[in-house]
Amino acid sequence: MSATRPAPIKLSELLRRDVAADPMITGVTADSRKVAPGALFVALPGSAADGRAFIPQALSQGAAAVLAPADTDARLAPLLITSGDVRRAYAIAARGFYGAQPATCVAVTGTNGKTSVAAFCRQIWAALGLHAASMGTLGVLAQNGNVNQELTGPGLTSPDAADAARMLADLAESGVTHLALEASSHGIDQRRLDGVTLQAAAFTNLSQDHLDYHGDMGAYRAAKLRLFETLLPRGRTAVLNADSDAYSSFAAASIMSGLGVMAVGERGRDLSLIGRRAVPEGQRLTIDVRGSLHEVLLPLAGAFQASNALVAAGLCIAAGETPERVLAGLETITGARGRLQRIPGSGRGEVYVDYAHTPDGLETVLKALRPHATGRLIVVFGAGGDRDRAKRPMMGEIAGRLADVAIVTDDNPRSEDPAAIRKAVRAACPAAREIGDRRAAIREAIEMMGDGDVVIIAGKGHEQGQIVGGITHPFDDATEAAEALRLHA
Numbered sequence: 001m002s003a004t005r006p007a008p009i010k011l012s013e014l015l016r017r018d019v020a021a022d023p024m025i026t027g028v029t030a031d032s033r034k035v036a037p038g039a040l041f042v043a044l045p046g047s048a049a050d051g052r053a054f055i056p057q058a059l060s061q062g063a064a065a066v067l068a069p070a071d072t073d074a075r076l077a078p079l080l081i082t083s084g085d086v087r088r089a090y091a092i093a094a095r096g097f098y099g100a101q102p103a104t105c106v107a108v109t110g111t112n113g114k115t116s117v118a119a120f121c122r123q124i125w126a127a128l129g130l131h132a133a134s135m136g137t138l139g140v141l142a143q144n145g146n147v148n149q150e151l152t153g154p155g156l157t158s159p160d161a162a163d164a165a166r167m168l169a170d171l172a173e174s175g176v177t178h179l180a181l182e183a184s185s186h187g188i189d190q191r192r193l194d195g196v197t198l199q200a201a202a203f204t205n206l207s208q209d210h211l212d213y214h215g216d217m218g219a220y221r222a223a224k225l226r227l228f229e230t231l232l233p234r235g236r237t238a239v240l241n242a243d244s245d246a247y248s249s250f251a252a253a254s255i256m257s258g259l260g261v262m263a264v265g266e267r268g269r270d271l272s273l274i275g276r277r278a279v280p281e282g283q284r285l286t287i288d289v290r291g292s293l294h295e296v297l298l299p300l301a302g303a304f305q306a307s308n309a310l311v312a313a314g315l316c317i318a319a320g321e322t323p324e325r326v327l328a329g330l331e332t333i334t335g336a337r338g339r340l341q342r343i344p345g346s347g348r349g350e351v352y353v354d355y356a357h358t359p360d361g362l363e364t365v366l367k368a369l370r371p372h373a374t375g376r377l378i379v380v381f382g383a384g385g386d387r388d389r390a391k392r393p394m395m396g397e398i399a400g401r402l403a404d405v406a407i408v409t410d411d412n413p414r415s416e417d418p419a420a421i422r423k424a425v426r427a428a429c430p431a432a433r434e435i436g437d438r439r440a441a442i443r444e445a446i447e448m449m450g451d452g453d454v455v456i457i458a459g460k461g462h463e464q465g466q467i468v469g470g471i472t473h474p475f476d477d478a479t480e481a482a483e484a485l486r487l488h489a
């Protein structure tokens with residue numbers, strides 16, 4: 001991606017407050033290793049380290065000023081500015097420094113479906129002739145007509161605030177006018193997107209994930225609600241999936257925050273899904289847009305993709321496009337990489353790679369594929385290390401109940417003992433097979449696949465590595481599945 005080099009700006013202008021001295025600031029970063037002369041270093045207390053420990057390093061590398069939490073010792077830096085919400089101050093300063101952003105930015109939050117919704121928005125806008133982009137788990141993808149460009153590769157779902165501000169400025173400079181961002185609960189909680197001006201925001205669903213970070217579902221929901229309560233300016237539109245159990249709390253919070261609510265889904269009153277029929281090319285949707293009926297051929301399978309499609313359509317409408325044009329755009333979309341991705345190459349059954357890594361995601365994808373299996377439904381899955389442990393038996397129970405054959409394998413054990421993770425998963429599906437080596441597990445599933453069987457390889461989707469200890473070993477489910485299909489042709 002082209003590196004935007006904004007002009008230096010006075011510290012007082014950047015922070016919009018009086019300061020003891022007013023140097024010209026040449027960069028904004030929360031990482032001491034990236035400090036260049038003239039930078040504003042933002043010292044953030046984090047989960048693994050306290051950024052204040054790196055103030056001496058930042059100063060020695062030429063930091064012109066330091067922004068830090070309110071309780072920071074003033075003697076730590078010659079020019080120290082404090083803030084009661086230093087992460088928010090960081091995001092706003094980064095935005096101020098980099099300046100530009102695409103004119104229309106929308107954000108989507110929810111446990112599952114963010115990547116899909118962001119990808120759908122980008123494609124709908126591109127189908128309407130707009131220069132569009134998406135930013136999230138798959139990186140930054142830009143689309144202008146039929147030209148697709150991967151500007152950055154997969155990384156955090158919501159990037160660090162300074163990275164996000166720089167990428168938004170780069171996108172604006174390259175002519176992108178419409179951007180859909182994924183807002184992860186970590187990202188919202190850590191204020192990574194507080195500098196982005198949003199035209200609309202959406203919510204897909206809320207189910208269990210990330211309790212290792214948030215502690216309980218109330219705190220997890222509160223993080224997601226912050227997108228509507230704090231980040232989306234009053235008067236704008238919250239696009240909410242009315243089929244989610246959490247809909248009413250998101251609708252109430254949005255109304256209390258002075259937002260308009262666009263309710264979408266089978267129970268949605270604004271974009272209402274009144275009919276859905278599977279066809280070989282995907283599914284035919286009948287959508288009621290405030291009294292006018294529209295037929296849409298969505299070229300994707302699965303009820304959850306219809307739900308994501310409605311949320312994406314709602315966002316594009318809330319951001320200014322007409323329903324007719326947006327619904328026509330839906331007919332052109334393709335699925336996001338690694339989300340219910342069909343791997344070609346078998347005359348016997350069907351093989352899919354999918355990113356289901358939560359209980360609800362796994363249940364949803366198994367239910368979506370069941371109608372495709374005239375034979376058995378075979379699932380290969382695991383659970384991530386250093387992540388929410390309560391998910392493990394829940395995912396095991398779901399696989400045991402909804403699949404005919406479940407194979408428990410490894411999915412990024414990280415610092416944990418892989419066998420212990422598999423044991424926790426299998427506690428709820430004792431009949432499952434256990435094959436720790438993911439390649440062997442995939443080969444076993446494909447070897448046993450017979451006519452009419454469907455194999456689903458869940459959990460890693462687009463990921464290109466298996467993280468064991470601190471090492472990422474190259475690994476790609478789609479490549480492995482294709483190779484296994486070749487071996488067992």
Ligand SMILES: CC(=O)N[C@H]1[C@@H](OP(=O)(O)OP(=O)(O)OC[C@H]2O[C@@H](n3ccc(=O)[nH]c3=O)[C@H](O)[C@@H]2O)O[C@H](CO)[C@@H](O)[C@@H]1O[C@H](C)C(=O)N[C@@H](C)C(=O)N[C@H](CCC(=O)O)C(=O)O
Pocket residue numbers: 030031032033043044045046047048049050051052054155156157158159160161184185186187
């Ligand atoms: C728990 C978590 O979210 N951590 C993220 C967070 O780290 P942190 O603030 O806790 O940072 P830390 O490592 O404790 O360090 C504190 C501060 O010291 C600074 N530092 C550190 C070392 C040094 O030498 N110099 C220095 O200045 C760091 O830059 C940081 O500002 O901020 C960092 C910078 O933005 C992130 O890289 C880091 O992501 C870690 C690697 C991570 O794995 N995050 C995952 C859990 C995550 O955020 N996932 C979400 C959700 C995915 C989903 O949707 O399911 C995502 O948005 O991707």
Ligand SMILES: Nc1ncnc2c1ncn2[C@@H]1O[C@H](COP(=O)(O)OP(=O)(O)OP(=O)(O)O)[C@@H](O)[C@H]1O
Pocket residue numbers: 110111112113114115116117137157182184204205304305307308338339340354355356357360361362364365461
């Ligand atoms: N609306 C939905 N409801 C339930 N499950 C879904 C939905 N959309 C997608 N999924 C499942 O969740 C998986 C992840 O989908 P997607 O990547 O779009 O979600 P995400 O919210 O971006 O995830 P992450 O938090 O990891 O970024 C999919 O592969 C699918 O199995």
Ligand SMILES: N[C@H](CCC[C@H](N)C(=O)O)C(=O)O
Pocket residue numbers: 157357383384385387411412459460463
């Ligand atoms: N954004 C999610 C992705 C999980 C993907 C799965 N493969 C795993 O490693 O658990 C997380 O970081 O929790």
Ligand SMILES: [Mg+2]
Pocket residue numbers: 114115116136137138157182
């Ligand atoms: Mg995502």
